[in-house]
Amino acid sequence: MGREIVIPFGPQHPVLPEPIHLDLVLEDEMVKEAIPSIGYIHRGLEKLVEKRDFKNYVYIAERICGICSFIHSVSYCQGIENIMEITIPDRAAYLRVIWSEYSRLHSHLLWLGLFADAMGFENLFMTAWRLREHMLNDMEETTGGRVIQGSCKVGGVRCDISNDKLASMSAGLTAIEPELSEMAGVFLEDETIDMRTRGVGVLSKDSAWDLGAVGPVARGSGIALDARMTGYGAYEHLDFSPVVISGGDCYARCRVRVEELFTSLDLIGQAITMMPDGDIEVPVRGNPSGEFFSRTEQPRGEVVHYIRGNGTKNLLRHRVRTPTTANIPGLVQMLAGCELANVPVIVLSIDPCIGCAER
């Protein structure tokens, strides 16, 4: 029985791109307990709905997080559209799917890079981020923004993608797929990565369910939970099945994200093939009155936007339940009983997005 000591981890730590603080209670090298504390990047942006017009607030909703940006704006717009009973044009719904899946691709590649970096595999980090630039280029060419797109608006989307451009995007993704497969092979088969991730930070299926895990954390523990299965937007017309891996360790969560890269490529391909012609937006008149829970699937899991309006141009309440918030209880359980040296890999394995979680 060793002596008990407490090691502070964060808020500023080499492995953390964003600040979160964990108090790690150790007994020798073994983590007995991890106590998270947050609040380093809380801005309080939900309260801005009282000061901003509900249409302009889309830009604030998008800036909840710069990685999941587009999907936040989709969730918010979808909520307002449901309250106001607006049906967006089919083309807009398909364009939203395309940009959402591009966001997922860039976010997963970003995470794969950071995960490799946390294990000290710098070459793989650079490879993932090099491939990610392809996604960002397509985003920039179609919306004007690399990480904050601003292309979603209440009632549709702000800009169209020409059919020629869609064809060239499709060709570009087909061309980059072999490179993605090669990188995926390293993540899934490399012996070093296997040793660092297999059996590390296990979250059982029951625990994942009880602790309310979402997204790749839940799917890596064998739970088929994906908000895209609800068929929001144009997803109901697309052939989609979630990636579910049993195991519940860091390897399983990594595998979910690697395989989702190819699901996203497939969804973009389907959306481009089925893209209907027509308008990209409908006029929005009046103000929202009522409430709605809008659910969408972000790269990190299911996000819920609660919106309540009272018929004025300012909403009464906007509340976001982000996937990272839902995954932190799971993280605390994964850390209990692990070795100190594995903490960075386990923390990263839930893909923490503190920008979202604290808003």
Added chain:
Amino acid sequence: MSYLKKSPWILHYDASSCNGCDIEVLACLTPLYDVERFGIINTGNPKHADIFVITGGINEQSSVVVKNIYDQIPSPKVVVAVGICAATGGVFRECYNIKGGVNTTIPVDVYVPGCAARPESIIDGIVAALSILEEKRKAMKKGETPL
């Protein structure tokens, strides 16, 4: 760039940013933009750092952390505020928890515009910071105290 004798290392901290600028700062370090060609690498240790790259506005809880990190970086040091939030609080300046830009807590040498700041502008900002760093180093050699 011929006057640059040392390889300046950067330390990046997110004061309360949305991540947009953070991932663009990281993108600068990866193959397409590659600031390592200037000898720049991202370190996690304030004692190793010369350039403090900071994103996002300052909030009640992060101001202490920012001040702490700044004090730990040895002189001469340069502060680069990346993005409009770091300059003024940006779109979040009316939020109840935001005090304002980085200059409310520590002195800033270079402001990089953009929401999110583009990697090209961040590189411009860091290159501007390099010459300020060199001036400060010369001033220190003469026995003056740089800011």
